[in-house]
Amino acid sequence: MKLPNPDQALISFEKLEGYSLNPNHAEGYHKAVVCQSALDIGVAEADEVRDALRQATLAVSALQRATQDVIPIEQNAYSQKYRLDFERVRSEKQATLRSVWIVRQNEYFPRLVTCYVL
Template sequence: MKLPNPERAIVETEKIAAYCLNLEHPEGKHKARVFKSALDLDLNDAEELQTILLQAVVDYDAIPGESNLYGQKYIIDFPLSRSVNKQSFRAFG
């Protein structure tokens, strides 16, 4: 299923930089290592990753995940290629 209102999706570059691409974050550092080794993404690429994620929300199907205090979470699996690297990627949100 497509996400309802994908044009209203919010992906904050601050969260990407502070968490997903931050090698110093206690929890996010593991994701940051994967992004760096698989796709050569680092803190300088937060805006690029934001653009990729926002486009994936529009283009790919979402699977309902857990709900929490902030609302319903969804999972989106999509291919991600950058330079010569191509990976399958799973976005949660």
């Protein structure tokens, strides 16, 4: 399955730097700790992660190689959520990143909900 309009994907500061990569976030800190340990990625590397997320969404939508296709995971009257896993290699480390995206009712582009190392 393709992610709708991946070229318009919104990856907000709040979701990436403020939550997924923030070791001081009250609820999301564990994601940041695992990401730092697995790939040596922290808040300072947010642009690198943002680029990797964009590349992954575009690659899957172009039917290029990815760990797996975009999987619809949750739907209700207000939105559809999708899951996209992809491999990330950095220096000599490798890990699978899981990203979750939402397309809200009456919107035609995906928004990042979360991203973390599996």
